[in-house]
């Protein structure tokens with residue numbers, strides 16, 4: 437009996453000890469993003485992100501994630517007209533130079549975004565009083581100063597961004613008002629003169645949701661190409677949504693490839709709350725739907741001719757730094773990483789799409 441009591445007490449002590457250990461000792465630590473896998477290792481084409489310079493400089497986790505996952509970077513805002521050229525005779529290279537140095541130190545491609553756009557125009561341009569020759573000179577000087585500054589360091593440029601309306605007509609931007617429809621062609625010529633080795637892209641949105649717009653974009657680009665204007669690629673922004681149809685996504689990517697130009701999915705994000713529902717919760721079901729859509733984009737892109745695969749770039753890095761929640765004042769989760777820098781099902785969807 438005495439032995440039985442000792443035995444039971446012993447078993448109880450061991451059991452309590454185990455329980456105690458289970459709760460006190462942390463489980464074996466798994467890194468959030470294991471280092472043996474990364475988008476840049478697993479995807480058969482360049483994969484990039486639009487990056488925020490402030491976060492790159494002040495947030496080590498963000499910086500490390502960019503370093504580990506991507507082999508191409510685009511400046512989210514640092515190379516726009518308003519940032520780089522705030523006064524007629526003032527250029528501010530600080531932020532963009534930082535990104536280019538980061539890319540050089542870490543063996544990343546830099547895609548320049550963007551030389552001529554109807555947004556991010558500084559006041560001195562909006563208020564510029566000059567005749568068409570003076571405007572032409574303003575536009576040419578901006579393009580050539582920027583492209584020359586980064587000659588040999590920035591592989592490619594979005595030379596003109598968003599020059600068309602959704603109905604396929606020319607957007608009546610300040611550039612078109614002052615310089616006429618053919619300003620687009622001349623932007624490419626000026627950029628090419630400044631760096632003949634840079635790859636030059638026209639960048640726009642809407643390819644996946646509007647057949648009218650994608651036809652107009654593709655027609656414009658083919659006509660530039662046929663005139664021997666130095667244009668090398670088409671950038672499809674792809675700010676899309678989880679319920680966009682696969683048929684539309686495929687039509688966008690495949691008709692872009694049919695132009696014969698390089699194809700860049702240049703600003704990919706997949707919104708999960710396009711109807712602006714304030715209390716929406718990002719459920720596992722939504723996460724899987726998003727993963728399937730990322731997978732489809734990657735798989736479709738991988739199936740265009742390899743020589744035209746310039747790459748896929750996501751617009752921002754994680755759900756925590758996406759432009760969408762701020763812009764639309766709603767919760768959303770558009771990217772392959774969550775706000776804690778962990779890989780989402782969307783990330784694994786991208787890997788699946790590349791298989």
Ligand code: G3I
Nearest residue numbers: 512513516549550555556597641673675703751758759763
């Ligand atoms: O830096 C100023 C800050 O000093 C000021 O206090 C604050 C107050 O509003 O504004 C800050 O500037 C903002 C800037 O982002 C940096 O955060 C601008 O207001 C804001 O307009 C700007 O938005 C950017 C937008 O382009 C316009 O340039 C977004 O971050 C950027 O993600 C977005 O990117 C565009 C692509 O270039 C083209 N395709 C669509 C895409 C999404 O809109």
